[in-house]
Amino acid sequence: MKLPNLGKTLLGALAAGLLASSAFAADMTLKLGHLANEDNSWHKASVKFAEELKARTAGRIEVEVFPNESLGKEIDLINGMQLGTVDLTITGESLQNWAPMAALLAVPYAYKSIEHMDEVASGEIGDKIKAQIIEKAQIRPIAHFARGPRNLTSNYPIKSPDDLQGLKMRVPNVPLFVDVWKALGANPGPMAFSEVFTSLQNGTIGAQENPLALIRSANFNEVQSHVNLTEHVRSWIYLTIAESTWGKLSPEDQTAVMEAASVAQDYERGLFNESLEADRKYLEEKGMTFVEVDGAAFQAKAKDAVLANVNDEIKPIVEQLFSN
Known part of the structure; x- marks a missing residue:
């Protein structure tokens, strides 16, 4: 006598389960790989993007975020996007391997302020x-995130290029960086990042340049006394989607992607501003002195070296940026 009721119960449960699974099953799952760790604002913004896109598509599009190069290194991810095995990544001037204009994302002294940088990134250039x-790369930028400006640390205040004369300093193995610091009057040399702390400690070099977050995480406050606010490289990086993935989306879903990316961009900027303030406060509490510099003097002296290192395609734009 109870079998019909049991049957109804089973059928009802089965129907409810099917409805629930159809309500939560994504039509499309996108893979977003990047190099940052879980504490980084880029990762948090990527998660925010995933949440926003899922909400805007009623769960039809999900984004799985893979931090810490777990899907591959930056160039591997770009190649994967071109091959269709990766959908999204965060990348910047590395794209100049395909698109020379991507070099404009990180040109020394091209951007006078973060507002100027935003104006360029969001404008005609x-x-x-x-x-x-x-x-050229078959990858579509959908949002841009700011990167902390690079600043010079030292053991005495450096307010103008005149204070740099002969100063031995570490720079990354980038010819543009070497030439710019030579033009400014320093004695720069490439060195592996892993060797910088010890070299500062034993006096092999007297200075180095990096964003505040890296100055903090590398504990350079233990071997350097001053942060000179040269802000010589302001740069941004893109959240990007593979053009092949973009082409599979309906116009409505493309709109949802751009809306979610815009929210993620604003969210990341808030985190970025908070981190700059927190890093400065931490370094000051650890005894570092922050020094305002004559930015115009640095820029004027660096200009020829910068222009000599950029390719002919972007040189007119760099000249325009310097003249603004």
């Missing part, structure tokens, strides 16, 4: 950069 990346 930024549109040209994005168009070339789409055409």
